Amino acid sequence: MASVTIRNVEKVFGSIKVIHGVDIEVAEHEFVVLVGPSGCGKSTLLRMIAGLETISSGDIMIGERVVNKVPARDRDIAMVFQNYALYPHMNIFDNMGFSLKLRKRPKSEIDRKVMEAAETLNLRPYLQRSPAQLSGGQRQRVAMGRALVRDAQVFLFDEPLSNLDAKLRVTMRTEIKALHQRLKTTSVYVTHDQIEAMTMADRIVVMRDGRVEQVGAPLELYDRPGNLFVADFLGSPSMNFIEGNARRSDGAALLETANGSQIPLPENAPVVDGQPVVLGLRPEHLSLTDPEEGFAATVKVVEPTGANVEVFFDFAGQEVCAVFNERYPLVAGQKMAISWLPDKVHLFDGVSGQRLESE
Amino acid sequence: MPALPAPNVHDGSEMTSFSGLKPLAMILPGLFLAMFIIGYPVADLAYTSLQEVSRFGKLQGFAGFANFAEVFSDPLFWSSLYRTAIWTVCVVAGTLLLSLPIAIMLNEDFYGRGLARVIIMLPWAISLTMTAVVWRWTLNGRSGLLNATLMDVGIIAEPIEWLAEAQLAFTVEILVGILVSIPFTTTIFLGGLSSMPQESYEASMVDGATRWDQFIHITLPLMKPFINIAIVLNVIYVFNSLPIIWVMTEGGPANGTDILVTYLYKLAFRFGQLGKAAAISLIMFGVLLAFTILYVMLVSRGDRQPEEVEEG
Amino acid sequence: MQSKLIRSIVYWVILSPLVVVILFPFGVMFVTAVRPRDELFVFPPTWWFSEFRWGNFAEMWVKTSFGQALLNSVYVSVMSTLLALALSIPAAYALSRYRFPGKGAYRTFLLMTQMMSPIVLVLGLFRLMVALGMVNNLNSLVLTYAAFNMAFTIWMLQSYFNTIPRDLEEAAWIDGATHFSSLIRIFLPLAVPAMAVTGIFSFINAWNEFVLALTMIRSSDDFTLPVQIYSQVAGRYQVEWHHVMAGTVLATVPVAIVFSWLQKYLIRGMALGAVK
Numbered sequence: 001m002a003s004v005t006i007r008n009v010e011k012v013f014g015s016i017k018v019i020h021g022v023d024i025e026v027a028e029h030e031f032v033v034l035v036g037p038s039g040c041g042k043s044t045l046l047r048m049i050a051g052l053e054t055i056s057s058g059d060i061m062i063g064e065r066v067v068n069k070v071p072a073r074d075r076d077i078a079m080v081f082q083n084y085a086l087y088p089h090m091n092i093f094d095n096m097g098f099s100l101k102l103r104k105r106p107k108s109e110i111d112r113k114v115m116e117a118a119e120t121l122n123l124r125p126y127l128q129r130s131p132a133q134l135s136g137g138q139r140q141r142v143a144m145g146r147a148l149v150r151d152a153q154v155f156l157f158d159e160p161l162s163n164l165d166a167k168l169r170v171t172m173r174t175e176i177k178a179l180h181q182r183l184k185t186t187s188v189y190v191t192h193d194q195i196e197a198m199t200m201a202d203r204i205v206v207m208r209d210g211r212v213e214q215v216g217a218p219l220e221l222y223d224r225p226g227n228l229f230v231a232d233f234l235g236s237p238s239m240n241f242i243e244g245n246a247r248r249s250d251g252a253a254l255l256e257t258a259n260g261s262q263i264p265l266p267e268n269a270p271v272v273d274g275q276p277v278v279l280g281l282r283p284e285h286l287s288l289t290d291p292e293e294g295f296a297a298t299v300k301v302v303e304p305t306g307a308n309v310e311v312f313f314d315f316a317g318q319e320v321c322a323v324f325n326e327r328y329p330l331v332a333g334q335k336m337a338i339s340w341l342p343d344k345v346h347l348f349d350g351v352s353g354q355r356l357e358s359e
Numbered sequence: 360m361p362a363l364p365a366p367n368v369h370d371g372s373e374m375t376s377f378s379g380l381k382p383l384a385m386i387l388p389g390l391f392l393a394m395f396i397i398g399y400p401v402a403d404l405a406y407t408s409l410q411e412v413s414r415f416g417k418l419q420g421f422a423g424f425a426n427f428a429e430v431f432s433d434p435l436f437w438s439s440l441y442r443t444a445i446w447t448v449c450v451v452a453g454t455l456l457l458s459l460p461i462a463i464m465l466n467e468d469f470y471g472r473g474l475a476r477v478i479i480m481l482p483w484a485i486s487l488t489m490t491a492v493v494w495r496w497t498l499n500g501r502s503g504l505l506n507a508t509l510m511d512v513g514i515i516a517e518p519i520e521w522l523a524e525a526q527l528a529f530t531v532e533i534l535v536g537i538l539v540s541i542p543f544t545t546t547i548f549l550g551g552l553s554s555m556p557q558e559s560y561e562a563s564m565v566d567g568a569t570r571w572d573q574f575i576h577i578t579l580p581l582m583k584p585f586i587n588i589a590i591v592l593n594v595i596y597v598f599n600s601l602p603i604i605w606v607m608t609e610g611g612p613a614n615g616t617d618i619l620v621t622y623l624y625k626l627a628f629r630f631g632q633l634g635k636a637a638a639i640s641l642i643m644f645g646v647l648l649a650f651t652i653l654y655v656m657l658v659s660r661g662d663r664q665p666e667e668v669e670e671g
Numbered sequence: 672m673q674s675k676l677i678r679s680i681v682y683w684v685i686l687s688p689l690v691v692v693i694l695f696p697f698g699v700m701f702v703t704a705v706r707p708r709d710e711l712f713v714f715p716p717t718w719w720f721s722e723f724r725w726g727n728f729a730e731m732w733v734k735t736s737f738g739q740a741l742l743n744s745v746y747v748s749v750m751s752t753l754l755a756l757a758l759s760i761p762a763a764y765a766l767s768r769y770r771f772p773g774k775g776a777y778r779t780f781l782l783m784t785q786m787m788s789p790i791v792l793v794l795g796l797f798r799l800m801v802a803l804g805m806v807n808n809l810n811s812l813v814l815t816y817a818a819f820n821m822a823f824t825i826w827m828l829q830s831y832f833n834t835i836p837r838d839l840e841e842a843a844w845i846d847g848a849t850h851f852s853s854l855i856r857i858f859l860p861l862a863v864p865a866m867a868v869t870g871i872f873s874f875i876n877a878w879n880e881f882v883l884a885l886t887m888i889r890s891s892d893d894f895t896l897p898v899q900i901y902s903q904v905a906g907r908y909q910v911e912w913h914h915v916m917a918g919t920v921l922a923t924v925p926v927a928i929v930f931s932w933l934q935k936y937l938i939r940g941m942a943l944g945a946v947k
Contacts, residue, residue, distance in 0.1 A: 052841050072844040085842035089860050099846035146846070382765035386777060389758035389821050393784050396818035400795025407798070457689070464686065470679035477931045478690050481697075484930030485923045486879030488897035492904055493696040493919055496703065496912050499716075504699045507716035518716060538692060546934075599788035602881045606901060620790050627794045628886065636794050643791045651786040655779055 001186050002063035002153040003028045004049060009058035011044055011210075018044055019210045021058065029184040031177075035197040036207035036233070042190045043158055045207075049188060050156050051075050062153060078147035079156040083163065084139045086131035086146075092118075093127040096145045117148040120179070137168045144176070148183075157189040161196065173199060194234050198222065206230050228353040231280050231346060237310060240286075240320040242279040243350060246271035255279050259317030263295065266342045268358050276350025283310070285344040286322035294337030299330050313338060401644065408637035426638040435614055436639065439622040442529070443598065446618050450536040451593045454544050455586070461541065462548030463578070483542035491606035494535055498522055498607075525615025528608050532616060535603055540596070544589050551585030552578075584657070591654040595647065619643055700923075703916035704728070711912050724913075728921070731914040737921065739892060740899035744922075747809050747884075747895055748877040751816035755824050755873050756866060758817070763828035764858075768837065785822035789815065789883050797886050811887045812895070816877040823876070824869050831865030868936045875926055896922045 004026040011019035019041045026032045034042040047053040049060055051072030059066050067075050078099075086095050093114055094101075100110045118124045121141040131139055140160065147155055157176075161169045177200050180187055191197055197204050198218045206213040206221065206229070214226040225231035231239045244257040246265065253265040255277055263279065271277055288294075297313035297320070304310075304327070311322045311330055315338065322338065330336070347356040411422040430436050465476055482490060497505050500520035509515045522528045559577050568576065601620045604610060610617035610625065617625075619639065627636035703711070704727055706720035731737060765771065766778070789796065796815060797806070805811040835858065843853035884895045894902060900918045904910055 050841075050845060052844070072841070073847045073849065075845075077845060079842070079845045081838045081842060083836060083838060085836065085838040087839060087842075087857055098843070102847040102852070146842075150846075382769035382771040383773075385761035385765035385769075389762045389825070390777070390780075392758060392814070392818050393780075393821055396796070396799075396815055397784055397787055397792065399799050400792040402795075403798050404792065404795040407794075461686070461689070464682045467678070467682075469675060469682050471683065475683070475686055475690070476934065478693055479686070480931065480934045481693055481927060483934075484875065484927040486881060486897050488879070488881040488901055489919045489923050490696065492900055492915060493700050495904065496916065497696055497699045499912075501714060502712045502716040504702065504716060504718060505695075507718055508695075510715060511718075518714075541689075595786050595788070599790050601790050602897075606904070609905070624790070624793070624882075627797075633794065640791055640794055647786065647788070647791055648783075651783050654786060655782045658782060659779075 001028050001184065003030075003061075004154055004186060004188060005059070005061040006045070006049070007059045007061070009045070009048065009060060010056045011041070011048065011053065012056040017210065019048075019056075022207075022210075022212055024205055024212065024215065026186060026188060028186055031180050031187045031189065031200060031202045032205060033189045033191060033197040033201035033203075034205045034207060035191055035194060036213075038192055039209075040207040041210040042192075042207050046156055046158055046188060046190045049154075050077060050079050076153045077156055078150040078152035078154070079158065080143045080147055080160040082159040084131075084143040084160075086139055086142055088131055091128050091130055092123060092134070092142050092145075095131065095142055096149050099146070099150055113149040114145075117145040120148065121145050136164055137172065140164060140168075140172055144179070148179075153186065155185050155187040157187065157191075159191055160189075162191070162193070169196075176200065195236065198234065204234075206233060224355070225280075225346065226355050228278060228280075228348050231348070231355075235282060237283050237321045237323065239346070240281045240283065241348075242281070242316055242318055242320070244277060244279070244316075245350075246273065246275045246277045248273040257316045257318065261295075261316035263316060265347070266345060266358060269347055270356050270358060271347065277356070278348040278350050278353075280346030280348060281320065281340055282344065282346075283321045283323040285340050286320070286338050287340065288324070288328060289337050289339040291337045294339035297336055297338045299332055299334040299336060301332060302330050404637045404640045404644070407633060408641045410634060412632075412634040412637075414631040422634065426634040427642075429635055430638045430642070433635075435617065435622060436619075438614070439617045439619050442616070443618040443620075446529075446533060446536070446604075447594055447597050449533045450540060450597045451590060453533070453537040454540040454593055455589060457537065458541050458544035458548055458589070459582075459586070462545045462552060463574075465545065466549060466552040479545060480542045482539045483546075487539060487600070487602035488606055490535070490539055491603045494531075495522070495607050498531060522608055523612065525612055528612070529616045532604050532607055535607070536597060536600065539603070540593055543596075544593060547585055547589045547592070548582065551582050555581055587657050588654070591650060591657060595650050595654070598643075598647070598650075700916050700920055703913055704920050705917075706913060708911070708913055727913050728917045731911075731917040734911075735899065735903060735914055735918060736891070737899070737918055740894050740896050741922075743809060743893055744878055744895040747812045747816065748874045750810075750813040751820065751877045752870050752873040754813060754817035755820045756870050759821055759824040759828055759869075760862075760866065762821075763825045763832055766825065766829045767832035781822045781825055784819070785826070787819070789819055789880075793882055793886050796883065800887055806887060807889050807893055809888070809893055809895075812877075812880075812884060815883050815887075816880060820873045820876055824873050827869045827872065828862075828865060831869075832862060835861050868933060871929060871933055875930060878926055 004024075006022055006024040006026075008021050008023060009019060010017065010021055022041075022045060024032070034045060036042050044053055048055050049062075051067065051070060055068050059068060061067065062075060062077070087098065090098065096114045096117060097110045100113060114127070115124075118127055121144060123138070123141055123145055126134060126138060126142075131142065134142065140163075143160065160176075161172050164172060173196060180200075189196075189200060201218050203216060204218055204221055205215050208229055214221055214230045221230060222234050225234065225239075228241070232241070242255065242257060242263065244255040244261075244263070246269070247254050247256050247262070248271070251267060253267060253269045253271055255263045255265055257263070265271065265277075265279070295315065297315040299311060300314050300319065301312040302309060303312075307325075309324050309327060309330075311324065311328075313320050313322065313336070320338075347358075348354065349356055407418065408426050409421060409423065410418040411420055411425065413419055461479060465472060465479065469475075497503050498521035500506070500523055501518060503518070503521070505521070506515070506518040510518065519527075521531055555578070559581075560573060563573055563577055599620060601624060604616055604618060604621050605624070608616045610621040614622070620643075623636055623639045623643070626632045626639065702718060702720065705723045705725060706727075707722065707724045710720045766774070800806050800808075800811045803811070805814075839857050839861070840853045843857045844850070848856065879897065880895075881897045881901070884898045885901070888894055888898060891899070891902065896918075900915060900922065903915050903918070
């Protein structure tokens with residue numbers, strides 16, 4: 001096992017810079033997920049770690065070794081590709097044993113390791129089949145198996161679940177996580193799916209437009225998103241944002257929205273009078289309350305999901321979403337009142353989008 | 360041409376520092392051969408066309424544009440040019456008019472479609488020379504089996520000398536030209552039809568379109584790039600096609616079926632007028648180049664989109 | 672089901688004139704090839720003949736030295752195809768997998784050479800072969816066929832190579848393969864069908880070529896099949912049509928069968944963008 005260090009790495013395609021000086025430290029045994037919308041550079045970064053993409057500037061280290069100029073075959077990494085990249089002209093056994101064969105390992109060792117991996121992944125009955133004869137989930141397992149037999153220093157995953165159907169994706173997610181908990185191989189995992197990121201990662205790296213937006217443990221990012229982008233990206237349904245200008249009088253702070261509604265802010269909110277501010281509220285932190293204690297909101301749409309209900313309100317001239325575990329008998333057009341606990345409020349600067357931290 | 364987008368977005372990423380040279384080394388040998396075999400003759404023709412050349416191919420000094428002047432004052436050149444235009448326009452137009460409906464039928468499911476495809480593609484498999492030889496015999500004025508058939512059916516009472524009279528011979532050659540051009544053109548159209556989006560047809564059906572509406576408003580516009588390419592490629596191929604006319608009538612009788620290529624070939628290899636032949640070659644090369652540039656423009660216009668994805 | 676039946680009948684009726692015209696010369700070919708010599712020029716002309724004279728084929732083989740021409744055609748077609756493939760495979764791989772300076776210009780050059788017909792350059796090509804001392808030498812055809820075919824083979828190969836996912840090779844590198852061994856063990860095995868199909872089309876092109884063979888080859892010992900058959904028709908007072916037709920049957924039928932079998936690959940290649 002080894003750590004992975006990415007130090008001020010940049011990538012330029014022709015005249016376009018796609019990675020702008022990224023720093024990431026992946027500790028030994030850690031499972032780090034790179035997440036972001038498509039085109040954010042996460043796959044390019046992973047391929048640079050793998051040695052499939054040149055590094056324009058900066059350093060990538062695996063363990064103590066700078067690998068910038070080291071070809072992929074000598075980096076001692078294993079990778080699971082989005083489309084699995086199984087060799088179509090080899091059977092499953094040969095697919096999994098190919099790397100060991102290239103390293104000229106004795107036949108007995110290849111047999112043993114492939115069998116072990118096949119056992120772990122429930123692939124024993126399929127070893128003599130060709131990839132074309134397997135289902136999507138089984139191919140996914142073979143791709144994993146090919147990585148497993150390697151005892152590689154680092155595992156790299158490039159959106160490995162994106163070609164599976166929703167149900168299988170959840171199953172495989174759990175399997176990959178269980179596997180990591182057992183093997184503790186340093187892993188870098190790329191996905192655009194924030195749920196995969198939240199559920200699997202020891203630490204998440206949120207990327208956008210070739211830059212790192214925020215790094216941290218899943219719940220840390222969820223609870224204290226560093227900016228509007230991260231706040232919006234993590235969580236489903238995503239965080240509600242209410243835009244307005246801060247007003248301060250006699251120590252009290254409040255948010256004035258475009259339609260003139262006034263929403264009180266915590267007294268210690270780090271805002272000055274007139275400052276454009278975005279108030280963030282997670283849907284699950286909203287609750288129905290007495291009209292005297294809450295804010296007026298009109299029900300627009302009710303969407304039961306089974307486990308809970310998503311309700312969209314017209315509130316302060318903007319649309320906000322709330323998630324209730326209770327099955328309230330709400331209908332469109334109904335006038336209600338909503339409230340939230342002050343410590344669940346997220347505040348962002350309206351101009352920079354950065355989180356405003358209460359002292 | 361609306362090709363499929365490049366399957367892989369990551370283009371040409373390479374670990375080795377000399378990756379810039381490796382692909383060049385891979386294309387160079389072929390490039391060298393093509394340059395040599397195609398480039399040398401072009402240069403040689405350009406040089407020869409400006410020289411006075413003896414009957415035995417000896418260059419006898421700079422002649423300026425004398426060869427070109429001679430070509431332009433030659434009535435046979437103009438009549439061949441005129442016939443080349445007729446030949447090209449008739450064959451290409453006839454081919455396109457027949458190939459599009461054929462391709463549309465072959466693209467649909469019907470009993471025996473596989474067999475129909477094989478039969479219609481058959482002329483492509485056979486060299487033009489052989490086809491022309493067989494037709495020359497089939498059209499034999501006395502004992503040809505076309506005459507036999509037409510007389511058996513009762514369409515004609517006396518055998519017809521199909522190839523003895525220029526006007527009729529040229530018409531027959533045009534028909535054979537169309538016949539042998541259909542497979543290639545149909546193949547282009549089949550390629551185009553197979554990439555048609557099925558949803559558009561289904562959507563239009565829901566919207567109440569008849570099959571004729573579908574043809575006019577969906578098939579034709581979407582097929583336009585393929586039709587353009589079929590036109591340009593056919594013009595180039597037909598313009599250059601020697602074997603049919605050469606084998607069936609050798610441009611005769613009395614130069615009455617000569618087109619530029621047959622006339623050029625006679626000048627060069629029968630009459631030994633190399634300077635004049637080089638001049639005509641060069642004129643044809645210019646025409647061809649114009650069409651080729653048109654073709655390259657057509658292709659790269661359709662090509663641009665996937666290209667940009669690739670570069671990204 | 673009913674509508675498919677009706678459609679089939681309608682389509683076959685529409686296509687039948689064309690089918691007849693296409694098959695007609697084949698009928699002529701066979702009927703002439705097997706009829707006795709003295710029934711060639713009868714009047715009035717007729718399809719009928721008294722007996723199948725299979726001996727025509729053997730007679731033709733000897734009298735026209737068909738075997739030699741066949742060997743020449745095989746030699747020229749095989750060698751030019753091998754040469755074209757040997758030069759095209761790396762070029763197509765480079766086009767499919769690498770980005771390099773001048774790639775756009777190279778593509779344009781290929782398109783241009785694809786359009787260049789030998790006939791326009793035939794005089795220059797002849798003078799080139801005179802200069803090289805290769806007139807009457809089958810290798811002159813090998814070189815020119817390979818050169819003129821390469822644009823087609825490169826495009827065809829490239830469009831198939833593009834369908835072989837790049838990540839297979841990348842997976843092999845990560846598995847520890849060198850570029851060379853990933854080529855040998857992963858890429859080439861997957862590219863074999865594409866190379867075979869492309870090779871066969873290149874072979875057929877060379878097999879059928881006429882103008883250059885007519886020009887470069889002067890002695891009848893070195894004739895390829897199209898020229899050999901043409902030479903029995905052109906400028907002769909008495910044409911032995913039963914021999915000529917027997918020759919065309921032998922020269923075309925095997926190729927036609929292979930072509931019919933492969934034509935769907937050609938259509939697929941076109942759909943992939945091989946028209947370019």
